[in-house]
Amino acid sequence: MLTKSRYKVVGDIERFDERDNVQSRNTLVPGSEEYTEFYRRHTEWEEKDRGTRELSRISVGNHLDLPFFVQQIENLARYGMEDLVDGPVSPNRQELSPKRAAEKIKGYAHFLGADQVRIGPLNPAYVYSHLGKTWHDPARRHGAPINLNHKNAISIAVGINPSLIKTGPVLSELIEVMRVYTQLATISVTLAGYIRALGYPARAHIITNYQVLCIPLAIDASMGELGRHGLMMTKELGSCLKLTTVTTDLPLVFDAPVDIGVDEFCQDCKICAESCPSGAIPHGKKKVVRGIEKWAINSEACFRVWNETGTDCGVCVASCPWTKPRTGIHRLATSLATKMKKAGWWMSRAEKIVYGKFRPQPVPSWFEEPDPVWKKYKTLH
Ligand code: SF4
Numbered sequence: 491m492l493t494k495s496r497y498k499v500v501g502d503i504e505r506f507d508e509r510d511n512v513q514s515r516n517t518l519v520p521g522s523e524e525y526t527e528f529y530r531r532h533t534e535w536e537e538k539d540r541g542t543r544e545l546s547r548i549s550v551g552n553h554l555d556l557p558f559f560v561q562q563i564e565n566l567a568r569y570g571m572e573d574l575v576d577g578p579v580s581p582n583r584q585e586l587s588p589k590r591a592a593e594k595i596k597g598y599a600h601f602l603g604a605d606q607v608r609i610g611p612l613n614p615a616y617v618y619s620h621l622g623k624t625w626h627d628p629a630r631r632h633g634a635p636i637n638l639n640h641k642n643a644i645s646i647a648v649g650i651n652p653s654l655i656k657t658g659p660v661l662s663e664l665i666e667v668m669r670v671y672t673q674l675a676t677i678s679v680t681l682a683g684y685i686r687a688l689g690y691p692a693r694a695h696i697i698t699n700y701q702v703l704c705i706p707l708a709i710d711a712s713m714g715e716l717g718r719h720g721l722m723m724t725k726e727l728g729s730c731l732k733l734t735t736v737t738t739d740l741p742l743v744f745d746a747p748v749d750i751g752v753d754e755f756c757q758d759c760k761i762c763a764e765s766c767p768s769g770a771i772p773h774g775k776k777k778v779v780r781g782i783e784k785w786a787i788n789s790e791a792c793f794r795v796w797n798e799t800g801t802d803c804g805v806c807v808a809s810c811p812w813t814k815p816r817t818g819i820h821r822l823a824t825s826l827a828t829k830m831k832k833a834g835w836w837m838s839r840a841e842k843i844v845y846g847k848f849r850p851q852p853v854p855s856w857f858e859e860p861d862p863v864w865k866k867y868k869t870l871h
């Protein structure tokens with residue numbers, strides 16, 4: 491069964507070249523062969539990227555706390571090595587029905603720590619055309635064409651702790667996100683290995699080694715819908731989650747479409763756009779981006795904030811009315827939001843009255859006092 495699309499496709503969807511991603515561009519070393527080749531093709535980005543690269547403050551943070559992050563990212567780089575995300579397939583193929591296979595995959599993923607698991611088709615348009623980030627893995631080459639012919643995509647989400655993402659663009663937010671990415675990497679790599687042991691090709695796609703775009707695949711797998719801030723939102727977690735994907739040829743039953751009303755909600759809400767320190771989130775209408783109609787995020791402006799704060803910011807997720815502790819009252823509010831027309835109008839106003847404007851929350855006591863670099867952003871006061 492094919493899933494219903496929750497976004498409007500306008501013509502052909504163009505495959506994305508990972509080299510064009512702002513983060514990939516930021517890893518280019520001036521004077522290197524890759525740098526010269528890339529900016530020969532993209533002279534329009536060179537000056538702007540140089541400014542962002544010089545800003546880079548990913549090392550921001552107290553000497554007692556920064557190693558929290560360093561350890562996480564080093565582990566994730568190891569998880570992303572080519573021989574961990576992929577590997578040999580057992581010659582002894584096990585036969586099982588797509589229904590039973592889907593049941594086992596979901597059960598195992600939940601057992602390993604997944605909060606949500608959905609299965610859909612692997613649309614080849616969401617496979618990167620070329621590799622942009624190598625993470626110093628000798629098995630990967632910047633600019634190598636990507637050929638991934640798997641048929642199915644298993645999308646897995648793990649929720650971020652809302653109280654930590656609400657500490658704002660400081661290290662406590664970043665290391666919570668990295669904790670979630672680490673959990674996802676464990677789940678994804680283990681699950682892909684399990685599928686290969688059953689005799690079917692499978693590959694894990696994790697933060698340090700993606701060959702696919704996880705968000706549209708998760709939407710195609712009916713996990714959620716695309717929000718104004720460019721992230722997927724689910725009924726259970728809002729956008730306070732991170733994703734991983736396992737692509738495979740193991741025959742699997744696809745999940746049924748969901749309609750949780752995000753599109754209608756975001757039309758009226760706009761809180762993320764009002765809170766975003768960089769102005770990267772549009773207040774207005776959707777645009778067509780590489781064949782898809784959606785709210786177009788200014789990724790350069792967003793990434794500049796990441797570099798200035800030395801974090802991945804997360805204010806759009808933190809300020810979203812769907813990012814709440816998973817208590818009964820908030821579950822009820824989300825449930826109403828998914829059913830009511832004009833829920834966005836009512837709930838975004840209720841959000842502003844009850845919680846007011848988004849302000850970063852204090853960090854937990856086991857952190858040192860963070861560098862308050864975010865104080866320069868007016869939207870956060
Ligand atoms: S991460 Fe921060 S800067 Fe980027 S879109 Fe979200 S709120 Fe804006």
Ligand code: SF4
Nearest residue numbers: 717756759760762810
């Ligand atoms: S803050 Fe409002 S507009 Fe932005 S993603 Fe959340 S619900 Fe949509």
